[in-house]
Amino acid sequence: MTRLRRLSAKRSQRDRDRVFVAEGAKVVEAALDGDVAIEAIYCDTGSSGLSALEPLLERARARGVRIHGLESGVIERVSDTVTPQPILAVVPFIDRPMASITAGVVLVLVDVRDPGNIGAVLRSADAAGIDAVILSDGCADLYNPKTVRASAGSLFHLPTVRGGAPEEVLSHLEASGFVTCATLARGAQDYADAELSAPLALFFGNEAKGLEAEFANRCSTSISVPIAGGAESLNVAMAATVIAFELARRRRRGGREALSMNV
Numbered sequence: 001m002t003r004l005r006r007l008s009a010k011r012s013q014r015d016r017d018r019v020f021v022a023e024g025a026k027v028v029e030a031a032l033d034g035d036v037a038i039e040a041i042y043c044d045t046g047s048s049g050l051s052a053l054e055p056l057l058e059r060a061r062a063r064g065v066r067i068h069g070l071e072s073g074v075i076e077r078v079s080d081t082v083t084p085q086p087i088l089a090v091v092p093f094i095d096r097p098m099a100s101i102t103a104g105v106v107l108v109l110v111d112v113r114d115p116g117n118i119g120a121v122l123r124s125a126d127a128a129g130i131d132a133v134i135l136s137d138g139c140a141d142l143y144n145p146k147t148v149r150a151s152a153g154s155l156f157h158l159p160t161v162r163g164g165a166p167e168e169v170l171s172h173l174e175a176s177g178f179v180t181c182a183t184l185a186r187g188a189q190d191y192a193d194a195e196l197s198a199p200l201a202l203f204f205g206n207e208a209k210g211l212e213a214e215f216a217n218r219c220s221t222s223i224s225v226p227i228a229g230g231a232e233s234l235n236v237a238m239a240a241t242v243i244a245f246e247l248a249r250r251r252r253r254g255g256r257e258a259l260s261m262n263v
Contacts, residue, residue: 001070004042004078007090011141018093020143021078024085029056030153031091038065039090046072047086056087065089080145094155095142095162096132098169102176103199104131105247107240110166110215111138111206118142119150120237121204126154128244129251134161134201136169166203166215173201174220181223182216183243185233188224191243196223196250202243204236 006013007021014020019039022031031038041060043053057067075084107125112118118140125133135142142162148155164172170180178201182188203219205211210233216222225234225242234242 001074001078004088004090008078008080008145011144014093014141014143019090020093020148021088021145022091022148023079023081023088023145024149025053025056025087027148027151027153027156028060028087028089030156031089032056032059032063033153034094034156036091036094036156038063039092040066040068041087041089042068042070042075043088044072044075044086045069049086053087081149093143095160098134098161098164098172100159101132101134101161101173105198105200106130106132106134106173106178106202107244108134108136108166108169108173108201108203109139109236110136110203110211111209112204112236113138113140114207115140115144115146116150117207117235117237118144119147119152119155121240122147122151122158122160123154124237124241124244126151126158128241128248130158130244130247132159132161134164134169136164136166138166167218170201170203170215170218179221180219181221182211182219183239184216184222184224185210186224186227188222191223191225191246194221194223196247202240204240207236 022028028041043050060067075086107121107130109118109121122133140147142160173180178199180201182203203211225239
């Protein structure tokens with residue numbers, strides 16, 4: 001189980017082996033739904049919930065996935081959660097190259113350090129019909145176990161790109177015809193009034209500092225989510241959720257507000 005522990009704990013091990021750990025029945029099921037070539041599944045043979053996992057395990061066996069039973073307590077030593085779920089899988093990297101992002105609406109994270117925030121952005125983007133999420137250099141690892149859990153399976157549904165300096169990502173998207181839009185805590189146009197038409201790339205900054213002013217000024221436009229109460233700003237994942245669902249609302253309305261959301 002040494003390898004499993006290292007894959008859970010060390011980004012360097014994940015990058016070397018190009019695999020990561022997906023924990024929990026919902027996440028493993030999403031990997032199967034996404035037709036991912038799962039390396040192996042591990043389950044706690046002493047878990048009281050093992051019988052409920054049998055349909056999932058049967059699906060995996062039918063796909064030729066190796067299933068390994070573990071004694072009670074082993075998964076606890078692998079997982080970084082207080083009450084780990086009784087199933088996990090080792091899954092190959094699934095991120096895509098930057099060149100594959102050519103149209104639609106994408107969210108770009110710049111120096112977002114909290115894995116939970118990244119997972120929450122993935123989940124909201126998936127639910128709102130966003131086409132892709134890009135993690136520039138400096139962000140937390142896409143394959144950190146906390147990111148994977150917080151995505152609730154959306155990691156396997158949504159095209160993702162990781163890597164590239166923010167300036168390089170911006171230049172690539174501009175060259176591909178995207179309108180680039182910085183999201184700021186305050187001082188920019190109200191997101192509800194802004195013209196937001198695909199192809200569109202929305203940039204979200206660091207949890208504490210947001211986007212650097214010089215970088216934001218390079219974008220084609222900028223928007224803010226107005227704050228009515230005493231809060232200084234929204235959490236980055238919450239801001240991304242609010243804006244993503246505004247785009248989904250416009251798409252549902254159709255007509256002049258419709259967005260093409262297909263890559």
